[in-house]
Amino acid sequence: MATRGHLGNLFCSSSAWEILNCILFWLHNQTKSPTPPPAKYGGRHTVTLIPGDGIGPELLNHVREVFRFSCVPVDFEVVNVNSALETDDDMNNAITAIRRNGIALKGNIETKHTMAPSVKSRNNLLRTSLDLYANVMHCQSLPGVQTRHKNIDIMIIRENTEGEYSSLEHESVSGVVESLKIITRNNSLRIADYAFKLAREKGRRRVTAVHKANIMKLGDGLFLQCCREVASGYPDITFDSMIVDNTTMQLVSKPHQFDVMVMPNLYGNVVSNVCAGLVGGPGLVPGANYGNAYAVFETATRNTGKSIAGKNIANPTAMLLASCMMLDHLKLYDHATMIRHAVLKTMNETRVSLPSLKGLSPHLPLCHEAHWSLF
């Protein structure tokens, strides 16, 4: 028991009691699922890990700790990206690593304003290079967290590669800058299809498209039209649409009317942050970016959190839940369920000081609490 917390080894800590517990636990679970999950080499998966900036490295260290403790058969290939450099070599290495492993867990990479405008956001570059077209975020109220609105359960699906984030800008005349927002039929159909498929898979009843087609008649009009076309193929799911400013107003007054929401890139940014705020803050909600071939997991609100970095106060819940989503993707369902259960049990027992969800009290105890809860 004294070795709990010393996690230098790749495998479980050396106490015999703990190994026994481990074995007993897995044996118990083995009887439930006789078919072993698929794995890459020697029964272990390799996942690319991009620590990023700010609170990213410390949150991902927590994830690694918990994984070692739970004997998760995952090895991390760490790729560091230095956001201060102007060249893209680091990013290219990261993208190659993700192509090789197929899956990644990442912290947010800072985009410094002081650099030239030609240096684009690294996070965006990663998403577009790997064609991670769907950003999925599941906002659920947690019973142990005090918020103004209770029992929120909204899924947000956001188009992740185009729209306002095309990074196509030019200064045509001095003092006049044009920024292009691109909406394409293919991507709009793709994201709408993804949304409806996910809604059906999860047993959801309604999909709401968020847009501003009264003003951007061609762009958002095209998006809305594509959503309607896809909706006609899913008669069991109700489809409606709402203008983005009305959506934010409704979210803060009556959030329970929303079920699944699908939207272009920028509105997705706004709506996902509003919803994250409604359920308790950026430290609680995990996010996933899915493409046809690759998947990258991170916190839903993608904050660098520079102001709280290094102080041991960042909330690891979002990143831990994101790692559980990753384990689900790897079909390591048992490990995912176990860690998720441990994290949520710790969150909902309010004796761990989590009212300060903006990160004002030490959260490393949370990790150790999670470890205790695993057994």
Place this chain on the structure above:
Amino acid sequence: MVNSAYMKSISQIIYIENGLYKQCMQTVTLIPGDGIGPEISSAVMKIFEAAKAPIRWEERNVTAIKGPGGRWMIPPDAKESMDRSKIGLKGPLKTPIAAGHPSMNLLLRKTFDLYANVRPCVSIEGYKTPYTDVNLVTIRENTEGEYSGIEHVIVDGVVQSIKLITEDASRRIAEYAFEYARNNQRTSVTAVHKANIMRMSDGLFLRKCREVAENYKDIKFTEMYLDTVCLNMVQDPTQFDVLVMPNLYGDILSDLCAGLIGGLGVTPSGNIGANGVAIFESVHGTAPDIAGLDMANPTALLLSAVMMLRHMGLHDYGNKIQTACFDTIRDKKVLTKDLGGNSKCSEFTAEICRRIQDMA
């Protein structure tokens, strides 16, 4: 071109009559609007009469007419009245679909170059929402940005919308924001942007804000990403004071803040234009289903009228009317249906008038 309360007060003619200072009546162009517009406008006029505010109303209608050259414009008498009085109060206008002309709000905006949309959002005691102690102002650039209306179909299935940011418009809105903060005793201005993604356009906006901030050292200037603002706004709105931002973010955030205090039915709004023109309006819809039934809630238009009084320098009248309105809502005895009561619009108005007369 900056409109301050100071400049407005200069335009008031003060003369002595019988040993007393008496303020001359000021003209305001009133556009009642459609649907519930006429009812709430007459409610506001009654309340102003009870408060003995020195305002002379000039009612005008705005319906789009085709001018010479085939361009849509507002009726010339409305334009002339507004150019003369410089101050307008507008009710809700309906936007007919497929009428062939742009929305009336857009026409007004273009005619008078209404570049700043100001929405103060203050929690109303007595109208309970999950958010208390909200006290912030959103100032939104109203002429360019994502709403430039420039869109093209590049090839079939690919559409491009252009977001336009110019130096002049950014500087103008930043200057207005800081002037507003100074004139209304606000302590900080926050620029909302997404310069990590839209490096050049929002970068330009941000640079202009920073430059203008140099001239207003007494006001704290901060910058925050749009997503961070949204995240923090729904958790703790008290950390925000004055927010300045381009068009789309302003649209979204101002409606978000309206939702925090109770919706569009209680939110005032003002549009400031070049050449000293200012039009204050209620931003809710025309509510055709309750038009003419004496059920409408005049609070939004009334609070916009109070904003107008403050803009004109008539702070005493503004405070009196606002206090009467908030007291009525706090008492909860006479409330319209949308505020949770059962009274008619006329009863609500009468109650406010009674309170004003009791205050005098």
